[in-house]
Amino acid sequence: MIRIGIVGAGRIARVHAKTVDAHLDAELVFIADPVEDAVKPLAEKYGIRYSLNPDDVFTDAEVDAVIICSPTPLHVEHILKAAKAGKPALCEKPVAMETETVEDLVKKLENLDHKTMLGFNRRFDPTFARMHDMVKAGVVGNVEQVTIISRDPAAPPKEYIAVSGGIFKDMTIHDFDTARFFLGDITSVYAVGQNLDPDLKDTGDFDAAVITLANSQGATATITNSRHCSSGYDQRLEVFGDKATLNGENMRPTQVRVSNGEYTDAKDVYLDFFLERYAQAYALELNEFFAAIKENRQPATSIADGAKALRIAEAAEESARTGKIVYL
Amino acid sequence: MIRIGIVGAGRIARVHAKTVDAHLDAELVFIADPVEDAVKPLAEKYGIRYSLNPDDVFTDAEVDAVIICSPTPLHVEHILKAAKAGKPALCEKPVAMETETVEDLVKKLENLDHKTMLGFNRRFDPTFARMHDMVKAGVVGNVEQVTIISRDPAAPPKEYIAVSGGIFKDMTIHDFDTARFFLGDITSVYAVGQNLDPDLKDTGDFDAAVITLANSQGATATITNSRHCSSGYDQRLEVFGDKATLNGENMRPTQVRVSNGEYTDAKDVYLDFFLERYAQAYALELNEFFAAIKENRQPATSIADGAKALRIAEAAEESARTGKIVYL
Amino acid sequence: MIRIGIVGAGRIARVHAKTVDAHLDAELVFIADPVEDAVKPLAEKYGIRYSLNPDDVFTDAEVDAVIICSPTPLHVEHILKAAKAGKPALCEKPVAMETETVEDLVKKLENLDHKTMLGFNRRFDPTFARMHDMVKAGVVGNVEQVTIISRDPAAPPKEYIAVSGGIFKDMTIHDFDTARFFLGDITSVYAVGQNLDPDLKDTGDFDAAVITLANSQGATATITNSRHCSSGYDQRLEVFGDKATLNGENMRPTQVRVSNGEYTDAKDVYLDFFLERYAQAYALELNEFFAAIKENRQPATSIADGAKALRIAEAAEESARTGKIVYL
Amino acid sequence: MIRIGIVGAGRIARVHAKTVDAHLDAELVFIADPVEDAVKPLAEKYGIRYSLNPDDVFTDAEVDAVIICSPTPLHVEHILKAAKAGKPALCEKPVAMETETVEDLVKKLENLDHKTMLGFNRRFDPTFARMHDMVKAGVVGNVEQVTIISRDPAAPPKEYIAVSGGIFKDMTIHDFDTARFFLGDITSVYAVGQNLDPDLKDTGDFDAAVITLANSQGATATITNSRHCSSGYDQRLEVFGDKATLNGENMRPTQVRVSNGEYTDAKDVYLDFFLERYAQAYALELNEFFAAIKENRQPATSIADGAKALRIAEAAEESARTGKIVYL
Structure with a gap:
């Protein structure tokens, strides 16, 4: 124990x-x-x-x-x-x-x-972890294009945004780690910051963003972020390779589908936010921590992973502010 | 030509x-x-x-x-x-x-x-025909349970019902042929007739029905019919075998899915009725007719198929009226 | 506490x-x-x-x-x-x-x-419970046809079958309770027992069955059971009414979909068996038990519910053995 | 006539x-x-x-x-x-x-x-046209992020590529028009060209690309292109707004889903290529042409639309070659 x-x-x-x-x-x-x-x-x-x-x-x-x-x-x-x-x-x-x-x-x-582990919990989400396993097993062939859609259900309070470090460090940081999970080290970053929500205009931060990353082999990741989404916490991932395409879909509280005179097979809105959506990921992250201790090895996610994701976040902020591509 | x-x-x-x-x-x-x-x-x-x-x-x-x-x-x-x-x-x-x-x-x-062909067009529907091909190719293994859900969008006029021959000969007849398409000859029939629509009570006909068929190997088909369906023409087929299960899903006019604050991935209501839903089936039925002529052979669906489906329909009517199983 | x-x-x-x-x-x-x-x-x-x-x-x-x-x-x-x-x-x-x-x-x-509660845990499954809530809220209109597909991943050992009481009391009993959950008291039962698995022929029990139930208003439930299913524990429920149709779909371990040169959007096989599939149901069942104690009332599922489901199971056995409809 | x-x-x-x-x-x-x-x-x-x-x-x-x-x-x-x-x-x-x-x-x-119409047929595709109608009807609210995934089943012959004008004018041109269909005039273009297929390295053209567009209100469109896709002609469109998200899914030849011991609900691979996928779009495009003639008005898609899409294609080529954002 x-x-x-x-x-x-x-x-x-x-x-x-x-x-x-x-x-x-x-x-x-x-x-x-x-x-x-x-x-x-x-x-x-x-x-x-x-x-x-x-x-x-x-x-x-x-x-x-x-x-x-x-x-x-x-x-x-x-x-x-x-x-x-x-x-x-x-x-x-x-x-x-x-x-x-x-x-x-x-x-x-x-x-x-x-022995230090950084809590990039999404790598342990059963859906994303399975996709990663399939990539490692060669199911996808060469990974060529990663598409990440990641939207929060609603914007946090302005007071939170003020101290959040900005959307790229606060929200996209997870997606940068996901991109690294599938593409390895990133070499170029282009980000378009968006100010779409009139209520958030005066925060000085973007409330949505589209980011294009590339690695040294020319594979790309596109990340689409928004601080709001009408259907809840929208967390999707596509990994496209020359042999197969993998899609990680959203999670919902039940498996009910409703059909009536207006629409058919309508599903629930998504699980509301990260504690619900990534509940299993938090638990499985601990599994990895305990396993690393028992096996006397470094855990899967390191402080260095945190440094690299943060470096991409800073590059994205610079790119969105200057309108230029930032090379790492 | x-x-x-x-x-x-x-x-x-x-x-x-x-x-x-x-x-x-x-x-x-x-x-x-x-x-x-x-x-x-x-x-x-x-x-x-x-x-x-x-x-x-x-x-x-x-x-x-x-x-x-x-x-x-x-x-x-x-x-x-x-x-x-x-x-x-x-x-x-x-x-x-x-x-x-x-x-x-x-x-x-x-x-x-x-050279006489009977227009059981559904056998030529691309979805049902593909399922049949897969069964023939051994994908499913032994066919054990067939589940047919077949509902019209709305009841026909009472005048039509009066001369229709009753729901089993008028509507279920297609489903009986589908059951024979996958199970071969049917040996027992049990039907529950339903009178659910108050407007149709005085027609003397059932407006919905659930029928259980079995063949001589003990495989079953269940058919669920209704004269109405809020989402349109509901036409589904499941073929369950020991190796695989096949599902034939409904068709819709577009591939749009809508997600909002109430529901997610809602699809269109179904294609309205048989001329739209089975448009391809009607065309492919003619292909078979022309092919049989060119190849100088009997077409795939015969008058005898019509007689056998009709015999099941009469057995279903008898079963629903008497509350007894009818053996063929 | x-x-x-x-x-x-x-x-x-x-x-x-x-x-x-x-x-x-x-x-x-x-x-x-x-x-x-x-x-x-x-x-x-x-x-x-x-x-x-x-x-x-x-x-x-x-x-x-x-x-x-x-x-x-x-x-x-x-x-x-x-x-x-x-x-x-x-x-x-x-x-x-x-x-x-x-x-x-x-x-x-x-x-x-x-204060005695019977563990009909499926009533507390989030998917089935939501469907029941929607029926109570009038979303479906009049419930007209219930379709239950319930298949185990693989047959239990013959020793288990020998003391199980037969498929209807051992396996279908849950589905009978689900039928009662949506239709209330059942008045007629027709069951077709199947012997499809050659390895189970000598158990004297059926290894699959199709059952048709009706209530006093003429609404029906069809139950399709099998002791095996190639894709795992297959648990589906459809509730059809004059205003809407509800479908409860299977659960899977992840949200991954795979597309390649052979097929597209292929999902995981189902959660393997009842402890996984109904994990939430077991927990929510306890919630109800504790709530009934705190609120000093009878719990939602009673010993009488058990008696009624068992009565249907005995009727199904009789029907399958005699080929006759059994009225309750 | x-x-x-x-x-x-x-x-x-x-x-x-x-x-x-x-x-x-x-x-x-x-x-x-x-x-x-x-x-x-x-x-x-x-x-x-x-x-x-x-x-x-x-x-x-x-x-x-x-x-x-x-x-x-x-x-x-x-x-x-x-x-x-x-x-x-x-x-x-x-x-x-x-x-x-x-x-x-x-x-x-x-x-x-x-009266001159340009054949941007995809605007008339039932799925994309319905999505556009829903946007016009206010269903989506403000359009904030458009995501286009557009992949061909396999690369054309090198001889074709040599005279094609390059991927942006040959393939992405349709997606640029789709972006304009939902976002209006585009003001900035950033493109990453990819050379992933070793067989196409010496063509001097990109074989895949990721493009980010923005309009003057700050809404974005991301386009992900590839000259190959293992599952066929991959044509998807997402329109995200503050009220709803719309997804246009791929089309398949049948509605069959296959479940077995390896996977569940696997669908067909996509319709192979543009003549099949956009068959309805070609027919509906003619409807618009004939309607414009009868109603004595300009058709919905003009030569000017062609000029604007081509201008974006040239900007994308420039961006991909220089690594700079191009403003229009």
Whole structure:
């Protein structure tokens, strides 16, 4: 049994706590967060110890591995503390808001005997993971064109947008990682930012975007983002190769289809948002973390993956602002 | 070029005339119908000769083959006249309203050197024909359960129902032939007749029905009929075997799917009725008729097929009236 | 918090234990089973007390409500013990193998102040439940024809079949309850039993069946069962009314679609079997059980529902054996 | 009846001849082509006059309107001859290979009392036309993002590519028109050309491309093209707006779905190529041409539309060659 400590007691901490609690290979033993109203009920729910000092997670003798759910500005510090303490760590994305900071962290980690995983959970979504497996198995042949459509159900509050780092770092970052998942390293970025929602005009951020990526072999990925979608959280992926085309479709709460005098075979609107749509991905991400610990190897998604996705996000922002292609 | 004469100038005659006119292997040369207002415009449209005497089709020297689109009570007579004249004939279904009449015709035809095809057009529908080809090719393995859902968009006028011969002979007859197409000869029939539409209660006919058929190997077919369907002409077929399941889906006028805040991927309502839904089937039925003539063989669907479907229809009526299983 | 005791420590007990453990309104406190190798590990996993005497569940002072997962022959005894102890009980189906036994139990319960739920879990499946809600909301209009296709992925061992009570009580029983869920009480039953699998010929049981049910208003349900299906656990439901048609489709492990030179938009095979397909249904069934306890009312599915489904199963067996329609 | 003359007797001439022949509002009277082996059989098939001098179509007194199916280099000359002769003309695309030539033609036509239609047939495809109608009806709200996936089943011969004008003028030109159909005038173009097929490397042309267009309101269209697709002719269109999303799906020869031990609900591969996929579009395009003549108005697609699509194609070529965004 891997004994898990969690730092941070917010929404995503609750998601992970529930999964750890039900997991056969792990048990939740400790949680730390300076906000007592958040951490205490969670500790009581699972009958575990807690602390108001986040650092206690890294020093606690019973904690074998750490899940970092603290606020983004603390991620780098917490990743390093876990690494120095010799405790494997899973950190929620983003690592930080600037590529330089993350690249600097990558260098520091190189000198440490660490096991650090970045929570790019979508790679563990059963649909996307199956598509990746099929690509690896040669089903698709050469991957030539990846098409990602990724739209949120509704825009977040303006206050959130103001501190989000912009649409490319906040929202598209996942799609950049998906593009890298299928195409490897990206060499050119062209982005068109859109301002379509009059309510969001004054945020200074784009509310939609279309991005074209290419890798060194000339394969492309197009990403279409929007902060709103009338049918819910629209998450689709197409991988086109010379032998086959794979499509990852949206998920819905039921399998009901309705036919009447107006339309036929109408399905449910999509699962509302990421906690529902990617519920399985969050759980399977933990599987990979625990497996890496047991097998004494690096987990599948690294801090370096975070740095590379962030670098593409910065290139996209530059491209959308200047109207020029940015080469990496 | 096979020179075609048509007897009858109603709706289905117009469908066939158009197909013959466009066909590379056939040409329309003659049409006969006692109603001048029907036959004359059609003859003029295609620039062909016409007569008000139906019998002229069978004696005309330039007519190589006949398509019989006359009213049902004349079918037997016209089939025999074509056979005696040595002209291949395609007759629209039904041959007649009683099995005995059709079985008597089958016997008479046995003594004639004839080529007679019955217009069970659905066998030529590209979807159903492909399913049948796949069954023949062994894709499905042993056919174990056939499920037919067949619903009209709306009930016909009561006057039509009164002379229709009842739902089993008028509507289910096609489904009985489809069942025979996949299961061969049927040995038992159980039918539940339904009276669901209050407007049709006093017709003395059922407005919906569920029928269970079995063949001598124990394979089954279930047929679900209704005189109405909110989404249009609902025509589905499932063939289940030990190796695979085949589904024939409905057809729609376009490939549009609509997603909004209420539903997603909603498709069009179905093609409205048989002339639209089975437009290709009518044309491909003629292909088979012409091919049989050119290859000097019997066409794929015979008068005997009509007799057997009619026999099942009579058994279904008896079963629904008595609440007993009828064995054939 | 409702404190739950479970009697029985087999497969379904483990499913329920996991759900109870994760539930906000309930906590697992006790488990009893005479097989120590089964009950002890389960008790240890959840850190709860256990006993080798099943009866202890009904007398334990800390147990507020009981989930009965004991073998079928003990169900009646355990239901009565829970009722007499004043503890609400959820019993897995079937209650017993004969209608008389269950009807006798129903009568005995009438004299007790009890809260007893029967585990007809499919009523709580999100897809079927949504369809039922839509029917109640009038979306479908009058329900006229229900079509149930229900096929297992592969036949169980012959030893299982020998003690299963036959296909109608073992497999179709769920579909009979689904038919009742949408049509209410059934008045006539016609069943065709099939023996298609040569390996199962000598079991004396049917390996497939087609059943036609009708209610007193003349609405019908057709059920198509098979002990095997090449694509997995095939569970479909269509509810046809005069205003709309609802279809409940199969579930698959991912949303991937594959297109290549042979076919397009091919989806995964179905979720393999009932524990996967109805995982949500098992959890939502417990929600209803806990809600009934909290709201001090009878749960949605009763022992009487079990008796009625069993009565239909016996009628189906009789019909399939005699070739006659059985009226209830 | 509109009496039609056709200039050119190649493949597309045969498509149009067949449609005109079956049309209620038009009749085919004359065809001209210098190649006697092409024009004579076609004239005989329809029983019409023919000439080996293309110009005769424009002077023939019985010809009311002309369909121009001559080779591309003759299009401008033939359009002007029809216009000067006062005969409405439908010209197959492309008008010419250079924008300047077409813009020059547009100016010349301004001084003539003409009725000239350009054969952008996809606008008349039932699926795309319905989507356009729904946009006009406000169903979609503001159109924000258009996604076009357009892939040929297999690359044409190298000899064809050599004279094709390049992928953007030859293949994407249709997609540029579709983008304009939904977004109006385009203001910026960014194209990534791909060379993925080793067999086509030495053609000097791209064999795949991803293009991002934007209009003056900031709405975007992305076009993904490939000269090959394993599943056939892949033609999809998504129109995303703030109220709804519309998807136009591929067409298949049948409605069969296959489920077995490997996959479920697999559909047919797509209709092979443009003559099959857009068969209805070709016929409905003629409807519009005849309607414009009868209603004495300009047809829906003009030579100016051709000039604008060609201008985008040239911008795409420039962008793909220079790696820069081109503003129109």
